[in-house]
Amino acid sequence: xxxxxxxxxxxxxxxxxxxxxxxxxxxxxxxxxxxxxxxxxxxxxxxxxxxxxxxxxxxxxxxxxxxxxxxxxxxxxxxxxxxxxxxxxxxxxxxxxxxxxxxxxxxxxxxxxxxxxxxxxxxxxxxxxxxxxxxxxxxxxxxxxxxxxxxxxx
Numbered sequence: 172x173x174x175x176x177x178x179x180x181x182x183x184x185x186x187x188x189x190x191x192x193x194x195x196x197x198x199x200x201x202x203x204x205x206x207x208x209x210x211x212x213x214x215x216x217x218x219x220x221x222x223x224x225x226x227x228x229x230x231x232x233x234x235x236x237x238x239x240x241x242x243x244x245x246x247x248x249x250x251x252x253x254x255x256x257x258x259x260x261x262x263x264x265x266x267x268x269x270x271x272x273x274x275x276x277x278x279x280x281x282x283x284x285x286x287x288x289x290x291x292x293x294x295x296x297x298x299x300x301x302x303x304x305x306x307x308x309x310x311x312x313x314x315x316x317x318x319x320x321x322x323x324x325x
Contacts, residue, residue: 174253177260181268188272188299192284204288215288217296220281234277242270258314265307272300 199205199216207214221230249263276283285296 177249177253177264180264181271184265184268184299184303185272185275188268188303189275191286191299192276195286196284199286210290212290213288214286215296217285218280219283219285219296231277231281235274238270238274238277242267242274245270256314256317258310258317262307262310262314265303265310269300269303269305269307272298272303276300 195214195216199214201216201218203216205214245263245266249260249267252259252263273283283298283300285298285301287298287302288296
């Protein structure tokens, strides 16, 4: 069952990411802010030519190489450990989905569409793929921590 659910979850997350980006590009002018769920977050269409927090601007060759490498390693590790813990499988699923979502933007547009602007704090504008990557990395840390604590191996 897991072998079917994992690819389906990745596909669903990538589709949701791409649909949200498409909607923002079609309905919000670049740089404009549209209140969405005040005081939690607004939508702001931003083109990100860099990585997280807009670092390494205009280094598309580097992002292409790193994305292929990270997704490749994550897919291989996931395939080898499909029967692993929820934490590990969930982490890798989110990392793959987030990587693919932003990779599609980089290949198609040459930049990543970001749109989620937190109203309650000064934070970088991000997207669903970024959220998947961040939560995935957090779950991966938990998975490795649990493995170390319980002595189990994937």
